[in-house]
Amino acid sequence: AQSVTQPDIHITVSEGASLELRCNYSYGATPYLFWYVQSPGQGLQLLLKYFSGDTLVQGIKGFEAEFKRSQSSFNLRKPSVHWSDAAEYFCAVGNSGNTPLVFGKGTRLSVIA
């Protein structure tokens, strides 16, 4: 069965500092991997996705993620965090881009001045 683990429940970073959110997945084949961001009481916004090809994918808002098959990881990074990045971040895995996704439990990001 597919599963996603986000080890960090809550992370606090200073504005301008770099960020890395961890995501590990369990999946039998090549997974479709996603990162979503959710602001309080809001829906989900897709940051980026990986289907195949270049293992370093660029997303919106300056985010990037790297797929590492050997580590079953798909960590999200941003070189310089802005206060507006404070939100909940979800990593997800699926069979394809249009089948239901399995989500991790999320990582809450707080940004301090």
Add this chain to the structure above:
Amino acid sequence: GAVVSQHPSWVICKSGTSVKIECRSLDFQATTMFWYRQFPKQSLMLMATSNEGSKATYEQGVEKDKFLINHASLTLSTLTVTSAHPEDSSFYICSAPKGISEKLFFGSGTQLSVL
């Protein structure tokens, strides 16, 4: 870009009443709609998959008589929480794939509070 419109965004109801949540695909035909539920500080959990013109498929542990799903047209899927109770209070969100674009579009979610 493609949009999935979800209404209402927020609803408060009395225990025992029913609440209907609608998801509409605004500029594409959604033959499939996925319904998720998210409890506070928890992840999104798939509840059911609705398919236009056929019965919905429910995930294990989800009561189909309580969470009625209708997908009567290619642009509208509804989730009705029947005889709602406080434990049904949650954030409900839908998503639909757009054809073979390999991309899911999410609604903005509905926060249900049952008193």
